[in-house]
Every structure is written in C-alpha cells, then in structure tokens.
Amino acid sequence: MLITGSSSFSLAGKVKEPLTGRTSSYRLYPISLSELRKEMNVFELQNRLEEFMIYGMYPGIFHLNSFAQKEKYLQELTSSYLYKDILELSYIKNSSKISNLLKLIALQIGAEVSLNELGKTLGLSQETVVSYIDLLEQSFIVFRLSGFSRNLRKEISKRDKIFFWDLGLRNSLFDNHSLFNTRTDIGALWENFIIAERLKFLAYSQQYASSYFWRTYTGAELDYIEERQGKIYAYEIKFRKEKAKAPQTWVDNYGTNYKCITINNFFEFVL
Numbered sequence: 403m404l405i406t407g408s409s410s411f412s413l414a415g416k417v418k419e420p421l422t423g424r425t426s427s428y429r430l431y432p433i434s435l436s437e438l439r440k441e442m443n444v445f446e447l448q449n450r451l452e453e454f455m456i457y458g459m460y461p462g463i464f465h466l467n468s469f470a471q472k473e474k475y476l477q478e479l480t481s482s483y484l485y486k487d488i489l490e491l492s493y494i495k496n497s498s499k500i501s502n503l504l505k506l507i508a509l510q511i512g513a514e515v516s517l518n519e520l521g522k523t524l525g526l527s528q529e530t531v532v533s534y535i536d537l538l539e540q541s542f543i544v545f546r547l548s549g550f551s552r553n554l555r556k557e558i559s560k561r562d563k564i565f566f567w568d569l570g571l572r573n574s575l576f577d578n579h580s581l582f583n584t585r586t587d588i589g590a591l592w593e594n595f596i597i598a599e600r601l602k603f604l605a606y607s608q609q610y611a612s613s614y615f616w617r618t619y620t621g622a623e624l625d626y627i628e629e630r631q632g633k634i635y636a637y638e639i640k641f642r643k644e645k646a647k648a649p650q651t652w653v654d655n656y657g658t659n660y661k662c663i664t665i666n667n668f669f670e671f672v673l
Contacts, residue, residue, distance in 0.1 A: 431542070432459040432568045434602040435672050444669055451665070455595050456579050458570020469579065476574035484571075488541050499524055500534050507535075507544060507564050508572045512590040512625075514549075514561040514617070535564065542567055545601070550614035550627040554655060558617045565594045592641040593625055596663055599672035600626070622649035624660075636660045637671075 435454075438447060457463055457472045460479065466472050484504070494500060502524055507515065517535075521528045538544045544564050551559035566572040569591055573579055582588055597613075604611055611630035617623040625639040634656050638646045641664065648660035663671050 429542075429605060431598075431602045431605070433461055433464065434459070434606065435599050435669075436603050436606060439673055447669075452582055455569050455591050456573060456581065458568040458573070460568055460570060463570060472570070473574070473577075473579050476570050476579075477577075480571060480574050484543065488537065488543075494534075494537075499526060500538075503531065503534055504538070504543070505575050508566065508575050511563075511565055511572070512593045513563065514558070515564050516561060543571070545598075547597070547613055547615050547626075550616040550629075552655070554618075556618040556620055556651070558619060563615050565597055567598055569595060569598075588641055592665075593639045596639050596668055596672065597626055600628075603672050616652065618649075618651055620651070622651045624649065624652060626663075634659060638662045640664050 435447060442450075457469070458476065460476075462475055462479075463472055466475055484501075488494075503520065503526075506520055506523060517528050517531050520526075521531045524531070526534075535544070535546075539546065544566055546562040546564050548562050549557065549559035551557040572594070578585075585591070601613065603609075609630065611628045614627040614629070615623070615625060616627050616636070624636045626637040628635045628637070636648060636652060636656070636659060638648070638660075640646055640662055644662055644664050644666065646662045648658065652660070661671075
C-alpha cells in the first residue's frame with residue numbers, strides 16, 4: 403500500500419497496531435534544483451531562477467506556460483489543499499485563524515518568530531499556535547530552524563525561524579507574484595529559497611546534518627549553520643553581496659568554516 407499527501411492524516415489515526423519494521427517512509431518535496439539539473443544546464447537554471455522564486459516549484463507549475471496560469475494554479479492549490487484538506491482532516495473549525503497565522507509567518511521568513519506575539523495578534527493561546535505550526539510542518543507547508551547554541555551566555559536559542567517549502571505558495575498568500583525589480587522582500591525570498599534547496603539536497607543525497615541559524619543578543623548573526631560529521635559549518639546568505647565576513651564572535655568560538663552564499667556561487671551549495 404502506498405499512502406501519499408494528506409491521506410496520511412486520515413489513515414494515521416485508524417491504524418490500530420504498530421507497523422515498526424513493516425513500513426518505509428520517503429519524503430517528497432517540491433521539485434528541487436538537483437532534480438532539474440538532470441534536465442537543464444546551469445545557464446538554463448540561472449535564467450529561470452526568478453521564476454522559481456516567484457512561482458515556486460510544485461510539479462504542476464512546470465506544465466503551465468503562462469504566468470496567469472501559474473497564479474491560478476497556486477490560488478487553487480492554497481484554497482483546496484491548505485484550507486480544505488488540512489483543515490478538514492485535522493478537524494480545525496476556524497480556518498481564518500490558521501490562514502492569518504500563515505500570512506504572519508510568511509511576512510517573517512528570515513526573522514525569528516515569537517509564538518507569544520503570534521498568539522496575541524491572532525487571539526489564540528501560545529499552545530494553539532504551537533499545535534497549528536506543528537500541523538503545517540506535518541503537512542510539509544513550512545519547516546523550522548532552531549537557534550544554534552553551545553551555551554554561550556550571549557546566544558539566542560529559544561526562538562525559531564519558520565520557512566516555506568515552496569515560495570510560490572508563500573507568495574500566493576498575498577497575491578504577490580511581482581518580479582524582482584518591484585519587490586522589497588528579495589533578501590528574505592533568497593534566504594528561504596537557498597535553505598529549502600539545501601535541505602532537499604541533503605535529503606536526496608542521503609547526507610545527514612543538523613541545521614540551525616545563529617544569533618547573539620549583541621546582534622551578531624549567521625543565516626544558516628550546519629553540523630555534520632562532527633564539524634560545524636557557517637553560511638551567510640546574501641542575494642548579491644559576496645564579501646560578507648563571519649562575525650568575530652563566531653570565529654572566536656567556533657572557527658572559520660564559513661562561506662557567503664550568493665547568486666553567483668549558490669549552485670555548488672544546492673547541487
């Protein structure tokens with residue numbers, strides 16, 4: 403038996419006996435750059451980068467030719483999947499609350515999220531906000547990065563950052579599919595895009611790593627931290643700036659395994 407998509411919500415509660423040793427899970431993400439690389443060269447991928455970041459990489463998008471068709475597809479996806487299947491299968495009655503929560507999260511990609519503030523804004527308890535975000539993670543809509551810390555007193559580690567697996571879905575929450583030259587959120591989109599592609603690459607290449615962000619109370623920060631095979635690697639993610647240096651606090655405490663990921667060198671990071 404093959405169980406895919408939201409059907410797993412419906413069936414999970416009906417399975418009465420443990421299936422340890424008799425199941426195998428395989429996580430399918432939106433299309434990844436590493437998959438597209440098998441069909442396109444680097445130049446072709448670079449030329450379509452703006453399209454990928456605006457309209458996302460759900461499989462259905464690649465069968466549509468016009469931007470109008472892509473926008474319609476994404477609107478149907480958000481209405482039929484987000485606000486129907488997930489809400490019905492999880493027995494959430496107040497769809498407007500989770501819809502507004504998603505919009506607030508979408509506005510804060512790349513920033514630390516306060517669950518308490520989200521709850522106050524939406525009129526929900528912090529526990530309810532946590533349960534909604536857990537549901538969105540289980541549905542592969544969003545994912546979280548926790549703060550990296552080795553117990554330095556100045557490190558912030560209690561808040562998470564929340565990103566979207568697909569930026570087309572994120573942009574459709576605001577009906578904003580405008581191109582780069584008119585957008586003010588390019589930096590946030592780029593950070594989300596690169597981190598999501600990196601996580602897809604690690605999963606598909608069966609490389610095991612723990613992923614974080616890093617920030618101190620004094621304002622030093624790094625967008626992405628990866629811990630793998632006993633080593634710690636730090637990355638700053640900038641759309642164009644290439645000479646960003648690692649914060650001295652990081653260098654003093656964790657070393658110099660650092661790189662700035664930009665539009666000019668990102669392929670080696672996600673392929």
